[in-house]
Amino acid sequence: xxxxxxxxxxxxxxxxxxxxxxxxxxxxxxxxxxxxxxxxxxxxxxxxxxxxxxxxxxxxxxxxxxxxxxxxxxxxxxxx
Amino acid sequence: xxxxxxxxxxxxxxxxxxxxxxxxxxxxxxxxxxxxxxxxxxxxxxxxxxxxxxxxxxxxxxxxxxxxxxxxxxxxxxxxxxxxxxxxxxxxxxxxxxxxxxxxxxxxxxxxxxxxxxxxxxxxxxxxxxxxxxxxxxxxxxxxxxxxxxxxxxxxxxxxxxxxxxxxxxxxxxxxxxxxxxxxxxxxxxxxxxxxxxxxxxxxxxxxxxxxxxxxxxxxxxxxxxxxxxxxxxxxxxxxxxxxxxxxxxxxxxxxxxxxxxxxxxxxxxxxxxxxxxxxxxxxxxxxxxxxxxxxxxxxxxxxxxxxxxxxxxxxxxxxxxxxxxxxxxxxxxxxxxxxxxxxxxxxxxxxxxxxxxxxxxxxxxxxxxxxxxxxxxxxxxxxxxxxxxxxxxxxxxxxxxxxxxxxxxxxxxxxxxxxxxxxxxxxxxxxxxxxxxxxxxxxxxxxxxxxxxxxxxxxxxxxxxxxxxxxxxxxxxxxxxxxxxxxxxxxxxxxxxxxxxxxxxxxxxxxxxxxxxxxxxxxxxxxxxxxxxxxxxxxxxxxxxxxxxxxxxxxxxxxxxxxxxxxxxxxxxxxxxxxxxxxxxxxxxxxxxxxxxxxxxxxxxxxxxxxxxxxxxxxxxxxxxxxxxxxxxxxxxxxxxxxxxxxxxxxxxxxxxxxxxxxxxxxxxxxxxxxxxxxxxxxxxxxxxxxxxxxxxxxxxxxxxxxxxxxxxxxxxxxxxxxxxxxxxxxxxxxxxxxxxxxxxxxxxxxxxxxxxxxxxxxxxxxxxxxxxxxxxxxxxxxxxxxxxxxxxxxxxxxxxxxxxxxxxxxxxxxxxxxxxxxxxxxxxxxxxxxxxxxxxxxxx
Numbered sequence: 001x002x003x004x005x006x007x008x009x010x011x012x013x014x015x016x017x018x019x020x021x022x023x024x025x026x027x028x029x030x031x032x033x034x035x036x037x038x039x040x041x042x043x044x045x046x047x048x049x050x051x052x053x054x055x056x057x058x059x060x061x062x063x064x065x066x067x068x069x070x071x072x073x074x075x076x077x078x079x080x
Numbered sequence: 081x082x083x084x085x086x087x088x089x090x091x092x093x094x095x096x097x098x099x100x101x102x103x104x105x106x107x108x109x110x111x112x113x114x115x116x117x118x119x120x121x122x123x124x125x126x127x128x129x130x131x132x133x134x135x136x137x138x139x140x141x142x143x144x145x146x147x148x149x150x151x152x153x154x155x156x157x158x159x160x161x162x163x164x165x166x167x168x169x170x171x172x173x174x175x176x177x178x179x180x181x182x183x184x185x186x187x188x189x190x191x192x193x194x195x196x197x198x199x200x201x202x203x204x205x206x207x208x209x210x211x212x213x214x215x216x217x218x219x220x221x222x223x224x225x226x227x228x229x230x231x232x233x234x235x236x237x238x239x240x241x242x243x244x245x246x247x248x249x250x251x252x253x254x255x256x257x258x259x260x261x262x263x264x265x266x267x268x269x270x271x272x273x274x275x276x277x278x279x280x281x282x283x284x285x286x287x288x289x290x291x292x293x294x295x296x297x298x299x300x301x302x303x304x305x306x307x308x309x310x311x312x313x314x315x316x317x318x319x320x321x322x323x324x325x326x327x328x329x330x331x332x333x334x335x336x337x338x339x340x341x342x343x344x345x346x347x348x349x350x351x352x353x354x355x356x357x358x359x360x361x362x363x364x365x366x367x368x369x370x371x372x373x374x375x376x377x378x379x380x381x382x383x384x385x386x387x388x389x390x391x392x393x394x395x396x397x398x399x400x401x402x403x404x405x406x407x408x409x410x411x412x413x414x415x416x417x418x419x420x421x422x423x424x425x426x427x428x429x430x431x432x433x434x435x436x437x438x439x440x441x442x443x444x445x446x447x448x449x450x451x452x453x454x455x456x457x458x459x460x461x462x463x464x465x466x467x468x469x470x471x472x473x474x475x476x477x478x479x480x481x482x483x484x485x486x487x488x489x490x491x492x493x494x495x496x497x498x499x500x501x502x503x504x505x506x507x508x509x510x511x512x513x514x515x516x517x518x519x520x521x522x523x524x525x526x527x528x529x530x531x532x533x534x535x536x537x538x539x540x541x542x543x544x545x546x547x548x549x550x551x552x553x554x555x556x557x558x559x560x561x562x563x564x565x566x567x568x569x570x571x572x573x574x575x576x577x578x579x580x581x582x583x584x585x586x587x588x589x590x591x592x593x594x595x596x597x598x599x600x601x602x603x604x605x606x607x608x609x610x611x612x613x614x615x616x617x618x619x620x621x622x623x624x625x626x627x628x629x630x631x632x633x634x635x636x637x638x639x640x641x642x643x644x645x646x647x648x649x650x651x652x653x654x655x656x657x658x659x660x661x662x663x664x665x666x667x668x669x670x671x672x673x674x675x676x677x678x679x680x681x682x683x684x685x686x687x688x689x690x691x692x693x694x695x696x697x698x699x700x701x702x703x704x705x706x707x708x709x710x711x712x713x714x715x716x717x718x719x720x721x722x723x724x725x726x727x728x729x730x731x732x733x734x735x736x737x738x739x740x741x742x743x744x745x746x747x748x749x750x751x752x753x754x755x756x757x758x759x760x761x762x763x764x765x766x767x768x769x770x771x772x773x774x775x776x777x778x779x780x781x782x783x784x785x786x787x788x789x790x791x792x793x794x795x796x797x798x799x800x801x802x803x804x805x806x807x808x809x810x811x812x813x814x815x816x817x818x819x820x821x822x823x824x825x826x827x828x829x830x831x832x833x834x835x836x837x838x839x840x841x842x843x844x845x846x847x848x849x850x851x852x853x854x855x856x857x858x859x860x861x862x863x864x865x866x867x868x869x870x871x872x873x874x875x876x877x878x879x880x881x882x883x884x885x886x887x888x889x890x891x892x893x894x895x896x897x898x899x900x901x902x903x904x905x906x907x908x909x910x911x912x913x914x915x916x917x918x919x920x921x922x923x924x925x926x
Contacts, residue, residue: 001318001421002341003389004269005252005262006379012203013257021256024204029254030098032211037105039215051233051283055218055240058279059247062272064106066251069268071099073256 199378210246217243241356306412310419316384320425387445394452504633513753515644533738535664549583554625561629713847720854747821754794798825823878830889837892
């Protein structure tokens with residue numbers, strides 16, 4: 001029992017197929033990672049203060065890990 | 081990507097393609113940064129790159145980075161005289177930094193709105209909203225002029241902290257949860273969210289080290305609240321991660337997930353969000369963080385659960401604010417999560433069988449939320465701060481040439497009588513219980529259940545009489561022997577004479593009245609053995625106390641270990657030779673007889689003369705009247721304890737039969753042993769504080785930690801390990817005793833609270849208070865046990881015991897809290913109240 005994975009989330013994920021989940025929830029996360037990484041680079045190039053960039057990088061790392069888990073899980077499902 | 085699209089479908093192709101792109105971009109970013117550092121020829125770039133992996137992978141690295149940031153911050157702000165941990169704070173009070181409250185409030189509303197959208201079932205919309213919110217919050221407010229820089233930094237910190245909440249949502253929703261079990265999925269989500277919190281914390285000014293700082297102020301309330309609220313959450317319909325019949329591996333994953341999820345939530349909400357908001361808006365900020373926390377639970381569609389978590393959030397927030405440490409709150413949340421998701425579902429199954437009207441539950445929990453809110457608003461404290469490491473004291477050992485550091489600590493422990501004796505007492509309790517468990521396990525596997533039940537009832541009866549006969553002089557001897565001087569032999573001889581005579585009288589009366597007819601069966605041999613058993617148990621207990629009182633606790637450990645081992649060997653020998661009636665009893669008593677003789681010779685020939693010589697012949701026993709009052713109170717207490725504890729097997733043997741008594745005995749034995757562990761800590765603290773009065777405060781703190789470890793370990797062993805432990809003795813024992821053992825385990829935290837109170841009463845020499853406490857326990861337990869036994873069988877005994885311990889524990893909370901608050905004063909009082917070693921500090925009349 002944790003508020004991080006409430007029933008409503010679990011049910012929504014369970015009710016869809018793996019492909020549907022990848023095309024919706026997975027896609028949002030991957031696009032978000034890309035957006036954050038692009039944003040961090042843009043801020044760095046624009047010469048903004050390092051605090052923002054470091055904060056974005058700090059958040060992007062676990063998201064990247066999440067994407068890796070997603071890819072690994074799908075790979076495991078694809079492999080015979 | 082094209083190949084994948086053909087082979088596996090466009091969803092996987094899209095996922096792989098975008099994932100690869102993200103990784104490529106991250107790698108490019110790193111390479112660019114590295115190249116830039118090299119171009120700038122930063123002399124420290126190489127060393128920083130070397131530690132990058134370490135910093136990413138190890139807590140130590142993260143701590144070092146946080147420390148670096150802190151150091152830079154301190155250098156930059158050295159001008160501020162009230163600087164604490166790089167932030168302008170004064171002790172006990174947060175100085176609120178200027179902040180754009182409208183922006184923070186808007187961010188709070190946006191985060192809350194996202195949670196509401198999710199709770200309404202629009203998961204994709206909620207996730208997209210969260211994904212949009214994260215970068216917006218991370219970017220923070222626009223740049224202003226130089227005068228508003230401080231305000232902008234504080235606002236940015238608050239917004240970045242809030243970004244963790246939608247981030248956690250995006251991660252949790254995006255992960256392929258259907259591929260995992262609920263527990264494994266939760267574990268992965270928790271690890272990733274915890275990583276995010278730990279990485280983001282330094283970016284908002286919370287050093288990573290402070291998230292894992294050791295609690296400086298002992299706060300038992302959060303763990304206690306967590307345990308109670310765990311039950312409330314289970315009752316409110318919290319989903320379970322473990323179910324009866326799950327494989328052991330699944331149970332381990334479920335327990336790990338419950339704990340890790342709790343840790344992650346604490347890191348996010350109390351560690352990062354609360355700290356940032358407290359700096360922005362003081363106590364109102366703490367309250368705002370506590371409001372966001374239960375919103376996460378809206379998705380469970382259970383009002384009682386949301387209210388329960390709101391209470392938990394408010395209480396944990398208060399603890400973090402007051403103690404400046406996450407330790408107690410994390411412990412409390414872990415107990416809550418583990419209780420709601422693992423322990424209670426395993427022990428009690430589904431709460432649906434309890435028909436409680438939901439409006440009533442909502443009203444009670446709503447009142448709890450109001451009270452907790454008031455409690456929080458009354459609280460004071462600066463919240464989570466980085467505690468600077470204390471400068472290393474100049475160790476005496478360095479001056480005298482002794483080795484410093486860990487080795488010195490070990491050497492000091494080896495030479496510290498206090499720790500030796502305390503450890504010996506604890507080990508004696510643990511080892512004899514463990515070996516006793518092995519003894520009875522062998523007996524259960526080799527002998528029929530009726531024979532095991534007969535032996536257990538026999539030993540319980542003999543123990544009961546021995547305890548009645550010894551007048552609890554064991555405790556009295558421990559207390560007065562250190563000051564008995566040349567009167568030691570006289571004191572010991574009189575104790576022996578009086579108690580042995582009384583034991584003989586009681587044992588004979590027991591048989592004349594045919595009280596043990598069920599298990600003695602009219603056999604003259606067993607009757608004779610019974611009389612011998614009473615005397616031997618009595619003498620063994622007295623000898624243990626004699627040696628403990630003369631500070632020879634290691635000898636007690638050695639003796640008990642040897643005789644327990646001999647007992648086991650003898651039992652095995654008797655199994656292979658023959659299976660006579662009463663073989664288990666013979667195996668138990670023979671080493672006790674040999675031991676009593678050998679130790680008796682040692683005590684009278686060696687220990688007593690040595691003790692009298694060491695005390696220079698001075699005797700300072702209390703006046704006879706005070707001594708008798710002490711003995712009377714101790715005796716009354718022991719009778720009540722015995723009545724409450726040892727009468728139960730007799731009741732079961734009489735009402736359910738000998739086999740049921742055997743099924744009861746093992747959970748009871750284990751529970752008693754774990755309870756004794758607690759009282760060993762208490763006893764060793766009392767004895768050693770008596771000898772080392774000046775160090776009573778420090779010893780107390782250590783004793784509390786030891787006790788906490790014993791409680792947590794003992795509860796887990798009994799609740800989670802019940803079927804496995806009892807399964808060792810056979811499937812019948814596991815089937816009949818698992819529920820009972822779990823209920824006994826759940827009573828252990830409450831026993832711990834009353835043990836603390838008992839310790840205080842001992843120290844303050846208010847023995848008659850203990851008598852009243854034990855009377856309440858005995859009346860509750862023995863009054864309810866027969867009814868519950870008739871209704872629920874053996875499990876009813878567990879309910880009766882849990883109920884009596886809850887009453888004792890909850891009744892002790894207020895006096896314990898009062899004393900914990902004024903612990904420093906009590907340490908002085910204890911020091912003055914204790915008898916041994918310091919005649920000039922004895923209270924008047926002693």
